[in-house]
Amino acid sequence: xxxxxxxxxxxxxxxxxxxxxxxxxxxxxxxxxxxxxxxxxxxxxxxxxxxxxxxxxxxxxxxxxxxxxxxxxxxxxxxxxxxxxxxxxxxxxxxxxxxxxxxxxxxxxxxxxxxxxxxxxxxxxxxxxxxxxxxxxxxxxxxxxxxxxxxxxxxxxxxxxxxxxxxxxxxxxxxxxxxxxxxxxxxxxxxxxxxxxxxxxxxxxxxxxxxxxxxxxxxxxxxxxxxxxxxxxxxxxxxxxxxxxxxxxxxxxxxxxxxxxxxxxxxxxxxxxxxxxxxxxxxxxxxxxxxxxxxxxxxxxxxxxxxxxxxxxxxxxxxxxxxxxxxxxxxxxxxxxxxxxxxxxxxxxxxxxxxxxxxxxxxxxxxxxxxxxxxxxxxxxxxxxxxxxxxxxxxxxxxxxxxxxxxxxxxxxxxxxxxxxxxx
Amino acid sequence: xxxxxxxxxxxxxxxxxxxxxxxxxxxxxxxxxxxxxxxxxxxxxxxxxxxxxxxxxxxxxxxxxxxxxxxxxxxxxxxxxxxxxxx
Numbered sequence: 001x002x003x004x005x006x007x008x009x010x011x012x013x014x015x016x017x018x019x020x021x022x023x024x025x026x027x028x029x030x031x032x033x034x035x036x037x038x039x040x041x042x043x044x045x046x047x048x049x050x051x052x053x054x055x056x057x058x059x060x061x062x063x064x065x066x067x068x069x070x071x072x073x074x075x076x077x078x079x080x081x082x083x084x085x086x087x088x089x090x091x092x093x094x095x096x097x098x099x100x101x102x103x104x105x106x107x108x109x110x111x112x113x114x115x116x117x118x119x120x121x122x123x124x125x126x127x128x129x130x131x132x133x134x135x136x137x138x139x140x141x142x143x144x145x146x147x148x149x150x151x152x153x154x155x156x157x158x159x160x161x162x163x164x165x166x167x168x169x170x171x172x173x174x175x176x177x178x179x180x181x182x183x184x185x186x187x188x189x190x191x192x193x194x195x196x197x198x199x200x201x202x203x204x205x206x207x208x209x210x211x212x213x214x215x216x217x218x219x220x221x222x223x224x225x226x227x228x229x230x231x232x233x234x235x236x237x238x239x240x241x242x243x244x245x246x247x248x249x250x251x252x253x254x255x256x257x258x259x260x261x262x263x264x265x266x267x268x269x270x271x272x273x274x275x276x277x278x279x280x281x282x283x284x285x286x287x288x289x290x291x292x293x294x295x296x297x298x299x300x301x302x303x304x305x306x307x308x309x310x311x312x313x314x315x316x317x318x319x320x321x322x323x324x325x326x327x328x329x330x331x332x333x334x335x336x337x338x339x340x341x342x343x344x345x346x347x348x349x350x351x352x353x354x355x356x357x358x359x360x361x362x363x364x365x366x367x368x369x370x371x372x373x374x375x376x377x378x379x380x381x382x383x384x385x386x387x388x389x390x391x392x393x394x395x396x397x398x399x400x401x402x403x404x405x406x407x408x409x410x411x412x413x414x415x416x417x418x419x420x421x422x423x424x
Numbered sequence: 425x426x427x428x429x430x431x432x433x434x435x436x437x438x439x440x441x442x443x444x445x446x447x448x449x450x451x452x453x454x455x456x457x458x459x460x461x462x463x464x465x466x467x468x469x470x471x472x473x474x475x476x477x478x479x480x481x482x483x484x485x486x487x488x489x490x491x492x493x494x495x496x497x498x499x500x501x502x503x504x505x506x507x508x509x510x511x
Contacts, residue, residue, distance in 0.1 A: 076444070079443070079444065080442070080443070080444060080460070083443060084440055084441060139475070141480055142471060142474070142475040143471075144468055144471060144472075145464070145467035145468055145471050145483060146464040146465075146467065146468050149464060
């Protein structure tokens, strides 16, 4: 099998329910902070629990001032072009500016047509489309002319490529809940095949319409059924009392580049991505597949050209969904065998909820931070694990030197992905 | 309603899209394009203004407008405002 040059991570950015930037996110990870709340129902006919890990007290205009000196032009333009957009776009743009700034892309620029951008997700404007339809019913002729651009996911490409002057390859990747990993994997290929030297991978904050949320509730996917009044406890991956995923709001971004590009620019390397796998299990349903999860993790390990025993840590897909959680544990046990006792396991979704399209990117960021800063974040709600044999991080953070971490993301319609990250 | 009021309504909608613009310095002879509004911003500003004025019209009617005054004139004609500002 061909050995690929490692792709390196030089910038990360996040706006999540447990931190509006990377440094506050690290603190929350270490403390196992959870910020899940329940909001009042919008309409008495909507029966889904309006429970989630929401981004609160986020003042876009104010937050951007932090980057005003180093990223003057970008901040000015961001305010002009996105201030009127949805809060999700504001959060996501902020995460991108943080990652861009960390990667030193303004002070040590990459040629515009050698920069790429991949936006993770599909149907990103669901909530906005729903609310526009409400207006349309009343006054159809006054619909905003720009709606025809805004409803398309590619709006993110337009806004961000204009903001960061990205003129190479760009597209959106739909992969349901695995979108973030799908985007990272596509970026790996763009970089390995030298289509671009540097690639911005964007995980937009998902905004669901009441219609979508009600449907997710009706299919049985949303948690917080019996724990509706104990919101902080509702998100509990791998715990016996898990009962579905909890929506998480987060915009996230990673700057990936070829190692030569990072060396030439003399920018610090946060970590590497050394392997990936993406496989379908040919299904139009929502169920996971143990077999496909095994195959995809093996594929990532093979691509990284490492052994199973080299893996120190797994950042699980771990959504807090009964079938999903047990299936993933079975798949991990199948691959790891005896090595299971050495592999640390946690779920970042237990802290930030299920961030949907950005989940893979949020979790890759969480993985690389735990590797870089030698700690493992706890999962406070994991009180009675569904499996006693796994090496759960448990209820307190641990100081652990980890070198290699694997991060899983699985999605509806049989989408399975796995990536492997390594210390720089 | 006179042309001045229509101009002010347009300016109110411009603030939403071009928030960093000094509105006091905006003249009726300025073009939206020169003030930094791209093609999408321009149609949005016009659409929001027609809604505020409760006028129904097609965006195509504004295709030859060269500056804010041309937009004001088209909106004024829809409202039946005459050159002297009287309805």
